[in-house]
Amino acid sequence: xxxxxxxxxxxxxxxxxxxxVPAGAQDEAPVLRVPMSPDPEHLNPFTATTIAISTVLxxxxxxxxxxxxxxxxxxxxxxxxxxxSEDGLVYTFNLRQGVLFHDVEGVEFxxxxxEFKAEDWIAxxxxxxxxxxxVSSHPEWLESVVGYDEFLAGEADSLSGxxxxxxxTIEITLKEPNRLFLFTLGVPGIPQEILPRxxxxxxxxxxxxxxxxxxxxxxxxxxLKANPDxxxxxxxxxxxxxxxxxxxxxTALLQYRENELDLLFSFPTGQRLAVIEEFADEYHEAPGxxxxxxGFKMDAGFFADEPLVRQAFAHAFNRExxxxxxxxxxxxxxxxxxxxxxxxASTPAHIYEYNPERAAELLAEAGYPxxxxxxxxxxxxxxxxxxxxxxxxLQEDLRQLGVTLNIVVEDASTYWDHIGEDDVWFFLSGWSAxxxxxxxxxxxLFLDGRDDTHYNNPEVNELLRQAMVEMDEEVRTQLYQxxxxxxxxxxxxxxSAYSKNTWLQKPWVDGFVPGGGGTYTARLANVTIDxxxxx
Amino acid sequence: MALYxxxxxxxxIPTLFGIFTVLFILAxxxxxxxxxxxxGEQYRRLPPEVIEGIREExxxxxxxxxxxxxxxxxxxxxxxxxxxxxxxxxxxxxxxxFPRTLQLMIGGMFVALIMxxxxxxxxxxxxxxxxxxxxxxxxxxxxxxPVFWLALIAQMLLTQSKYGIALFPVAGYEQGSLIHMVxxxxxxGTQLTATLARITRTAMLEVRGQDYIxxxxxxxxxxxxxxxxxxxxxxxxxxxxxxGLNIGGLLGGSIVTETVxxxxxxxxxxxPAIERRDTPVILGILLFGSFLFIIINLITDLIYxxxxxxxxxS
Numbered sequence: 001x002x003x004x005x006x007x008x009x010x011x012x013x014x015x016x017x018x019x020x021v022p023a024g025a026q027d028e029a030p031v032l033r034v035p036m037s038p039d040p041e042h043l044n045p046f047t048a049t050t051i052a053i054s055t056v057l058x059x060x061x062x063x064x065x066x067x068x069x070x071x072x073x074x075x076x077x078x079x080x081x082x083x084x085s086e087d088g089l090v091y092t093f094n095l096r097q098g099v100l101f102h103d104v105e106g107v108e109f110x111x112x113x114x115e116f117k118a119e120d121w122i123a124x125x126x127x128x129x130x131x132x133x134x135v136s137s138h139p140e141w142l143e144s145v146v147g148y149d150e151f152l153a154g155e156a157d158s159l160s161g162x163x164x165x166x167x168x169t170i171e172i173t174l175k176e177p178n179r180l181f182l183f184t185l186g187v188p189g190i191p192q193e194i195l196p197r198x199x200x201x202x203x204x205x206x207x208x209x210x211x212x213x214x215x216x217x218x219x220x221x222x223x224l225k226a227n228p229d230x231x232x233x234x235x236x237x238x239x240x241x242x243x244x245x246x247x248x249x250x251t252a253l254l255q256y257r258e259n260e261l262d263l264l265f266s267f268p269t270g271q272r273l274a275v276i277e278e279f280a281d282e283y284h285e286a287p288g289x290x291x292x293x294x295g296f297k298m299d300a301g302f303f304a305d306e307p308l309v310r311q312a313f314a315h316a317f318n319r320e321x322x323x324x325x326x327x328x329x330x331x332x333x334x335x336x337x338x339x340x341x342x343x344x345a346s347t348p349a350h351i352y353e354y355n356p357e358r359a360a361e362l363l364a365e366a367g368y369p370x371x372x373x374x375x376x377x378x379x380x381x382x383x384x385x386x387x388x389x390x391x392x393x394l395q396e397d398l399r400q401l402g403v404t405l406n407i408v409v410e411d412a413s414t415y416w417d418h419i420g421e422d423d424v425w426f427f428l429s430g431w432s433a434x435x436x437x438x439x440x441x442x443x444x445l446f447l448d449g450r451d452d453t454h455y456n457n458p459e460v461n462e463l464l465r466q467a468m469v470e471m472d473e474e475v476r477t478q479l480y481q482x483x484x485x486x487x488x489x490x491x492x493x494x495x496s497a498y499s500k501n502t503w504l505q506k507p508w509v510d511g512f513v514p515g516g517g518g519t520y521t522a523r524l525a526n527v528t529i530d531x532x533x534x535x
Numbered sequence: 536m537a538l539y540x541x542x543x544x545x546x547x548i549p550t551l552f553g554i555f556t557v558l559f560i561l562a563x564x565x566x567x568x569x570x571x572x573x574x575g576e577q578y579r580r581l582p583p584e585v586i587e588g589i590r591e592e593x594x595x596x597x598x599x600x601x602x603x604x605x606x607x608x609x610x611x612x613x614x615x616x617x618x619x620x621x622x623x624x625x626x627x628x629x630x631x632x633f634p635r636t637l638q639l640m641i642g643g644m645f646v647a648l649i650m651x652x653x654x655x656x657x658x659x660x661x662x663x664x665x666x667x668x669x670x671x672x673x674x675x676x677x678x679x680x681p682v683f684w685l686a687l688i689a690q691m692l693l694t695q696s697k698y699g700i701a702l703f704p705v706a707g708y709e710q711g712s713l714i715h716m717v718x719x720x721x722x723x724g725t726q727l728t729a730t731l732a733r734i735t736r737t738a739m740l741e742v743r744g745q746d747y748i749x750x751x752x753x754x755x756x757x758x759x760x761x762x763x764x765x766x767x768x769x770x771x772x773x774x775x776x777x778x779g780l781n782i783g784g785l786l787g788g789s790i791v792t793e794t795v796x797x798x799x800x801x802x803x804x805x806x807p808a809i810e811r812r813d814t815p816v817i818l819g820i821l822l823f824g825s826f827l828f829i830i831i832n833l834i835t836d837l838i839y840x841x842x843x844x845x846x847x848x849s
Contacts, residue, residue: 038807041620041621041622042621042622042623044622047622049574049577049578131585131588131589132592133574133588133589133592133593134592137574137577137581138577139585140580140581199622202622203622203623217708217799218621218631218632218799219632219797219798219799219800219803219804220707220708220709220797220798220799221707221708244707244797245797245799246706246797247794247797247803248706248794248795248797250687250795251690251705251706251795251796251797254690254691254694254695254705254706255705255706257695257697258694258695258696258701258704258705260704260705260706260707411810412810413565413566413567413568413569413571413810413811413812414565414566414567415567416567416568416571416578417566417567417568417571418566418567431579444579444580450579450583451579
């Protein structure tokens with residue numbers, strides 16, 4: 001009996017080992033194993049609002065144009081070319097012919113292979129314009145198109161600015177020139193017959209991208225395989241992508257070390273330098289598009305009428321000490337202005353360099369010599385940033401000025417809901433731009449008092465509005481430069497740092513090039529794996 | 536007996552109703568706006584009037600009573616609702632994750648049973664010898680070790696060729712294969728192993744002096760039969776109580792273990808749901824957990840009667 005049990009257990013173990021071999025391991029082309037955390041909430045492109053979702057959908061869906069990860073400029077995808085009328089109002093897209101939708105289990109097209117055509121794109125575009133968030137969270141994709149308002153309000157049956165001239169030509173007419181139209185045109189190529197059944201396909205996408213969906217085990221793994229019909233010759237060069245959900249940074253590091261992952265994006269807190277030293281040849285970094293800042297409430301509380309105090313605080317903060325030394329180079333200290341340095345107009349007229357003497361002078365000028373008269377300040381921080389060393393450094397820098405700073409940690413949901421309130425005068429925050437353009441920072445944080453600082457300067461608003469419709473690149477940059485200078489003078493933030501995309505990459509992986517937005521923007525169709533180097 | 540079980544099962548309903556009400560009040564009182572979580576980064580990109588429209592549509596502007604009645608009505612129809620954030624029904628989430636958590640709990644229980652009880656028996660039999668002291672010291676260490684630390688050490692020593700031997704995969708579920716189950720089961724089962732060892736030892740010692748054991752020995756029964764058939768059987772009641780009580784502990788301990796070992800269980804769903812104020816998921820999983828706990832308690836009580844014929848329910 002005991003022997004039989006032992007045999008049974010051994011058999012079970014052997015079987016389990018067989019099951020444990022990754023699905024793609026027997027395929028000829030190797031599969032790229034990528035860590036992923038958190039898990040995507042779902043895989044519906046119309047309601048995609050998080051990086052976790054975009055990470056996967058960027059590989060599965062394509063729009064008319066894509067963004068080149070390096071230059072950040074629009075490049076052909078489903079449209080192989082496009083023309084823009086002289087007045088900047090009419091865009092004509094010439095679609096690629098013969099692009100097939102993914103042949104995915106559970107989706108049967110009437111005529112077998114199903115080709116992507118202009119009508120599919122227009123149907124998806126109209127589907128995205130709705131106020132019903134459960135259908136689409138992205139009405140803004142087509143905000144600048146003629147007929148948008150009528151269609152959104154339900155007063156028109158179709159979006160009059162969209163026209164399919166034939167199966168392979170789409171014409172889009174804009175209300176006014178918009179230099180960023182191509183950058184924000186997120187509508188995916190999706191078969192129009194599945195649009196009415198989107199909820200069924202919310203977790204099993206069907207697109208035209210270089211990879212197609214295979215399987216998703218939530219919080220475990222998500223598997224894509226190379227699209228055999230992809231239109232770019234020789235791409236993808238890998239058999240597929242296996243996103244492995246690894247919530248714990250330490251576990252991810254251990255898995256990377258044991259070759260269970262080909263890439264690693266986050267390093268355990270406090271081990272950054274040790275990791276970089278251990279994997280010196282596999283470490284890569286590139287500037288990102290995120291800005292970290294401390295925001296002042298501009299329309300309520302102590303700071304609202306104290307520009308000199310805000311400027312003094314900005315001069316008092318030792319960013320270099322925090323980011324270059326204490327945080328082991330996790331970000332670039334913000335030694336310029338409010339924009340990531342790769343953006344146009346990113347150097348303002350005044351720079352708040354670390355200068356405690358100047359800070360003390362400004363405080364005295366404001367009527368608070370040695371900080372006398374300044375109330376105790378509460379700095380609100382979301383819990384995941386509670387161990388960021390910028391906090392004790394700022395606390396100490398301000399103490400030197402005679403100002404007492406209390407740090408109030410709130411869990412992320414409470415924090416985000418709270419910081420817009422008038423009782424929060426000072427908070428730690430950040431912003432990730434999706435494209436390398438000042439508008440993607442300024443329009444959301446400094447226009448019409450929309451952000452939690454409630455910064456609202458009519459002069460700045462006017463400049464930003466002009467820049468939105470300005471097609472001349474040079475004039476546009478000048479407008480942003482002026483706005484940047486005004487914002488800097490008002491000092492609604494202490495800019496802390498600019499992000500750095502950092503990752504480890506196994507020696508056999510090549511062609512992984514993330515854009516400024518983050519490692520998730522990398523086009524995995526360009527990745528190759530040199531099998532001769534595999535262990 | 537059947538009547539007893541029926542009565543206990545009927546009691547489940549008001550208990551769950553009470554739990555639901557308390558949980559609902561707590562969820563309602565939690566500060567913050569779930570819409571931030573639903574929309575993520577997009578929240579700050581959408582115009583305020585669109586945000587307000589969405590809030591209205593999700594019923595987030597409804598009063599406490601309206602929302603409570605609506606949730607309760609759904610619940611009575613057997614509908615646990617749909618996650619605000621994941622495109623999934625709560626029942627779907629539980630159906631996917633519970634078997635995986637259960638698998639881990641069974642693994643942990645298996646480890647605890649095959650290690651904890653024998654250790655306790657040996658320690659009792661070798662009372663006050665160095666073996667007893669050694670085993671009890673080890674079990675003290677086992678009880679005291681935090682799960683996350685133990686998990687980390689297990690990973691370092693048993694998955695990394697740099698620090699130990701790479702015997703097992705670092706993490707992952709992989710259809711629940713045995714090889715992936717070993718480390719998380721060891722980790723999740725360690726505390727219970729240690730607790731069981733200590734309880735078994737005490738219970739065995741208590742029973743050892745009883746007359747029926749002396750009688751059994753005196754009538755010449757083999758040592759093993761006395762030890763297992765008489766002594767252990769009579770020591771089982773406290774052991775079963777501890778096992779029953781600790782199943783809830785296993786469920787709680789699984790949150791850390793699931794995170795460290797990339798195990799897609801219930802714990803991995805509840806933490807983000809709380810962080811992101813996904814009320815239907817929070818309520819659904821906690822209600823399900825409570826139901827499970829009540830049922831396990833009932834089963835524990837019924838097992839008492841099985842192992843000890845002197846206990847009868849009526």
